[in-house]
Amino acid sequence: MSTFVLPVGPQHPALKEPTSFRFLVDGEYVVDADLRLGYNHRGIEKGCEDRTYVQCMYILERICGICSNAHMTAFCQGVERILGLEVPKRGLYIRCLMGELERVHSHLLWLGVAGHEVGFDTFFMYTWRDREIVQDLLELISGNRVNYGMQTIGGVRRDLDELQIKKCLEGIAALKSRTPYYLNIGATEPTLVARIAGIGKLPKEKALELNAVGPTARASGVEIDVRKDAPYAGFESDIPFHIKTDTGGDVLARVVVRAHELMESYDICEFILKNLPSGEVRAKAPRKVPEGEVVSRVEAQRGEDIHYIRSNGSDKPERVKVRAPTLANWPATLYMLRGGYVADIPIVMAAIDPCLSCTDRMAVVTDVRKGSEKVMDWEELRRYGIEFYRRKGIKL
Amino acid sequence: MTVEEIQKTIGEKLGPKVLEISVKSPRQMFVTVAPENLIEAMRVFKDDIGLYHLSTITGRDTGDKLEALYHLAMEGMELTVRSQTERSHPKLPTVTPVYPGAVFYEREVHDLVGIDIEGHPDLRPLVLPEDWPQGVYPLRKDWKYNREKGAIE
Numbered sequence: 134m135s136t137f138v139l140p141v142g143p144q145h146p147a148l149k150e151p152t153s154f155r156f157l158v159d160g161e162y163v164v165d166a167d168l169r170l171g172y173n174h175r176g177i178e179k180g181c182e183d184r185t186y187v188q189c190m191y192i193l194e195r196i197c198g199i200c201s202n203a204h205m206t207a208f209c210q211g212v213e214r215i216l217g218l219e220v221p222k223r224g225l226y227i228r229c230l231m232g233e234l235e236r237v238h239s240h241l242l243w244l245g246v247a248g249h250e251v252g253f254d255t256f257f258m259y260t261w262r263d264r265e266i267v268q269d270l271l272e273l274i275s276g277n278r279v280n281y282g283m284q285t286i287g288g289v290r291r292d293l294d295e296l297q298i299k300k301c302l303e304g305i306a307a308l309k310s311r312t313p314y315y316l317n318i319g320a321t322e323p324t325l326v327a328r329i330a331g332i333g334k335l336p337k338e339k340a341l342e343l344n345a346v347g348p349t350a351r352a353s354g355v356e357i358d359v360r361k362d363a364p365y366a367g368f369e370s371d372i373p374f375h376i377k378t379d380t381g382g383d384v385l386a387r388v389v390v391r392a393h394e395l396m397e398s399y400d401i402c403e404f405i406l407k408n409l410p411s412g413e414v415r416a417k418a419p420r421k422v423p424e425g426e427v428v429s430r431v432e433a434q435r436g437e438d439i440h441y442i443r444s445n446g447s448d449k450p451e452r453v454k455v456r457a458p459t460l461a462n463w464p465a466t467l468y469m470l471r472g473g474y475v476a477d478i479p480i481v482m483a484a485i486d487p488c489l490s491c492t493d494r495m496a497v498v499t500d501v502r503k504g505s506e507k508v509m510d511w512e513e514l515r516r517y518g519i520e521f522y523r524r525k526g527i528k529l
Numbered sequence: 530m531t532v533e534e535i536q537k538t539i540g541e542k543l544g545p546k547v548l549e550i551s552v553k554s555p556r557q558m559f560v561t562v563a564p565e566n567l568i569e570a571m572r573v574f575k576d577d578i579g580l581y582h583l584s585t586i587t588g589r590d591t592g593d594k595l596e597a598l599y600h601l602a603m604e605g606m607e608l609t610v611r612s613q614t615e616r617s618h619p620k621l622p623t624v625t626p627v628y629p630g631a632v633f634y635e636r637e638v639h640d641l642v643g644i645d646i647e648g649h650p651d652l653r654p655l656v657l658p659e660d661w662p663q664g665v666y667p668l669r670k671d672w673k674y675n676r677e678k679g680a681i682e
Contacts, residue, residue, distance in 0.1 A: 170656055343629055363556055363605070426553075430607065439585055454598075464632060
């Protein structure tokens with residue numbers, strides 16, 4: 134039997150970022166998948182070695198536009214641990230608030246993108262409308278809609294005043310009243326469920342074996358969450374937090390887990406805003422960091438974000454290693470794609486919420502029977518997927 | 530498992546094969562093992578201690594040696610396994626039989642630090658471009674990036 138290679142990428146109109154996939158297909162089925170990363174490699178780890186800790190903070194924030202705060206938090210808390218610096222409680226609470234608001238904005242964005250990938254653009258319009266609310270809150274707190282620049286070594290850079298707290302609570306209340314509707318649509322709307330249930334299956338054993346992280350692992354029933362496994366910021370002390378899992382292991386379960394996490398994040402934000410301790414928001418940190426090494430982990434929206442920092446006594450780090458959540462989820466994604474339809478590629482890949490700048494890193498489809506190769510871009514693949522299911526009677 | 534329980538298990542199962550244990554905090558520790566004992570140690574960490582999650586692998590140039598740091602995790606504990614290899618013949622065994630999720634991390638270490646991963650199924654470049662010169666490893670300390678004088682300067 135001959136095979137057909139279907140290349141997809143490196144430019145994805147849907148993902149906005151370059152990566153290359155090669156799919157070995159037999160008719161409609163994906164036999165094997167391979168990926169090529171590196172189109173976005175910017176050498177940030179090497180760059181950090183020539184920069185001071187303060188400069189590193191801002192360059193690391195720019196690894197990714199969506200989980201910028203998570204990278205900055207991981208780096209700052211790592212350096213604080215080497216220094217043995219105690220961060221004031223109010224600073225930790227605001228750090229935690231920023232993390233949760235960032236998660237809310239990212240999950241709402243993802244729900245919209247998932248809707249768009251299966252051709253359900255109404256869902257996309259709804260969630261992105263609500264995402265504006267949280268974007269406004271982020272701007273209100275930090276002055277920025279992306280790359281907030283809130284974290285610093287020793288705490289956070291801006292305090293919250295009474296009016297900001299009031300506005301935040303109003304925004305969270307509005308989101309809290311709308312999100313159950315999305316959960317309802319995501320979990321029960323028959324056409325959408327027919328499209329995403331049973332797609333991209335990842336059993337629990339495989340998720341554990343391939344070291345999947347974040348909502349992808351949690352949707353397969355793995356209770357992994359850095360906020361619980363290695364509590365940081367306010368989670369260490371008294372901020373209540375419940376881990377959300379699902380046993381489905383398919384795209385539907387990933388939608389449900391993220392919708393539940395949204396509700397959980399609203400509760401965390403409300404708790405923080407109502408119980409904000411008084412006092413300073415940051416401690417003063419020295420410029421030079423004594424020799425030491427540390428592993429710092431943060432639960433970004435897509436999963437575990439880990440930084441390894443080694444200092445050498447100067448004002449520049451000896452080594453900074455960053456592993457963003459998407460790279461951890463690629464082995465599991467390749468597993469999910471195998472055996473599925475070509476038409477399911479867009480939604481399965483979108484379901485891990487890939488961030489290529491983070492991971493740094495297109496698609497090629499090869500037909501097993503014809504032995505030919507075809508390059509498809511993401512938009513073409515998405516339209517093909519929607520048309521494929523429309524012929525099967527699923528019209529969104 | 531607490532730090533003490535882990536130290537006891539390491540002592541019983543691995544004994545002198547673990548060269549160094551350093552405890553950074555009640556939730557974080559670093560252990561050093563020689564490359565020849567790496568796989569055995571990784572099995573003990575995964576099966577006997579329960580560190581089911583491999584977060585990532587860091588490759589580092591210490592100056593005279595090259596080392597790989599395997600960041601393992603479970604609830605309440607982060608354990609990093611350090612294994613050093615000679616700079617002249619940098620070689621480490623693959624840990625993919627124990628942690629199949631390590632496949633991309635090992636390729637990354639091979640790309641950027643130049644440690645040969647023995648037994649790895651596929652060592653094609655992962656992050657570096659295909660036309661990158663062979664034997665040049667950007668994350669080694671002796672590699673410096675010199676910006677080419679272009680149209681701007």
